[in-house]
Amino acid sequence: MSPRRGSAPKVDPRFQEIQRERVSDRVAQELLRLIAAGELAPGERLPGERQLAEMMNVSRVSVRAALQELKAQHVVSAIQGGGTRVLAKAEEIDSGLSRLVRADARNLQDLAEIRATLEVWAARRAALRASALQIREIADALAVMNDAQRAERFKAEDDYRFHLAIAKASGSAVYLHLMTVLGGIFEKMLAHHRYTLCATEEDDRRFLEHHRRICDAIRARDPRAAARAMEEHVSSVLARYAEAEEADEPGAQPAPLKMPAE
Numbered sequence: 001m002s003p004r005r006g007s008a009p010k011v012d013p014r015f016q017e018i019q020r021e022r023v024s025d026r027v028a029q030e031l032l033r034l035i036a037a038g039e040l041a042p043g044e045r046l047p048g049e050r051q052l053a054e055m056m057n058v059s060r061v062s063v064r065a066a067l068q069e070l071k072a073q074h075v076v077s078a079i080q081g082g083g084t085r086v087l088a089k090a091e092e093i094d095s096g097l098s099r100l101v102r103a104d105a106r107n108l109q110d111l112a113e114i115r116a117t118l119e120v121w122a123a124r125r126a127a128l129r130a131s132a133l134q135i136r137e138i139a140d141a142l143a144v145m146n147d148a149q150r151a152e153r154f155k156a157e158d159d160y161r162f163h164l165a166i167a168k169a170s171g172s173a174v175y176l177h178l179m180t181v182l183g184g185i186f187e188k189m190l191a192h193h194r195y196t197l198c199a200t201e202e203d204d205r206r207f208l209e210h211h212r213r214i215c216d217a218i219r220a221r222d223p224r225a226a227a228r229a230m231e232e233h234v235s236s237v238l239a240r241y242a243e244a245e246e247a248d249e250p251g252a253q254p255a256p257l258k259m260p261a262e
Contacts, residue, residue: 023058024065030056031070035086041168042179043160043187046076046084108189109241111182115189116234118178119163122170123214123230127223130169135219138165142215145208155204156191162211163190169218197240206236 034040046052049067053060067084070076076084130138141162144150150158167179179186198207210233217225 022065023062024069027052027056027058027062027066028069031066032075035075039168040086041164041176042086043164044086045079046086048083108192109238109245111185111189112193112234112238112241115182115186116231116238118175119166119234120227120230122166122172122175123218123226124223125172125175126166126169127218127221127226129171130218134165134169138162138169138215138218141165142211145211155194156187159190159194159207160187166214166218193237193240197244198237207233210236 031040031046040046046067047055049060049063052063056063067076071078071084075087077087079085126134126138141158145155145158145162164179167176170176194207198204210229213229214226214233217223217229
């Protein structure tokens with residue numbers, strides 16, 4: 001028999017009340033899932049609120065609330081001039097690396113040498129494992145770098161985007177995590193390369209050609225060619241470190257990093 005109208009429902013502890021979830025919470029959870037899976041990488045710009053709302057079939061209000069929640073959790077941050085970017089984790093490690101570099105810029109050369117080995121491996125892996133979408137992301141990053149109208153102050157940012165796309169295309173959660181740990185110091189290193197070590201127009205053209213060869217090899221699914229192209233690129237940067245070291249007088253203090261204007 002069904003319970004009489006108006007009688008209190010029988011309590012059964014096996015069944016729990018279902019909490020009503022706000023749409024913004026579901027949006028935040030989905031963005032967190034993408035970040036945890038490496039689909040949204042550290043330093044990557046998120047699409048705008050309107051675009052996110054359209055793609056996720058929710059309101060802009062829900063997207064805005066979700067982004068505010070993730071900002072409060074220090075998962076994403078606002079970008080000067082508009083937009084949102086995924087934050088790198090392990091800020092304490094990144095801060096420690098930054099202090100080491102500020103104390104002695106030669107530590108940046110050590111980091112560049114470590115990076116060289118990892119990036120050659122990543123390029124080889126990307127040629128083997130990249131999806132069609134990931135190859136398109138690498139090509140898109142290259143196209144931005146090739147834009148003659150692109151302002152010079154974006155050189156380091158565009159360089160970072162290219163190498164981050166290769167990291168994602170490598171299909172390695174471990175390597176992507178290492179990129180996360182490096183975080184801001186990796187961007188500082190690229191800025192040092194593009195605005196101090198290799199700052200001429202000839203350097204820009206050479207870097208663009210290096211990146212084009214890397215992209216072409218990955219697109220052709222040729223791991224050996226991708227590794228060779230990346231090795232040529234990072235070796236040319238390391239050669240500049242060696243030249244700068246030879247030019248320094250014994251006992252001279254290393255020059256501070258030259259950063260682009262905000």
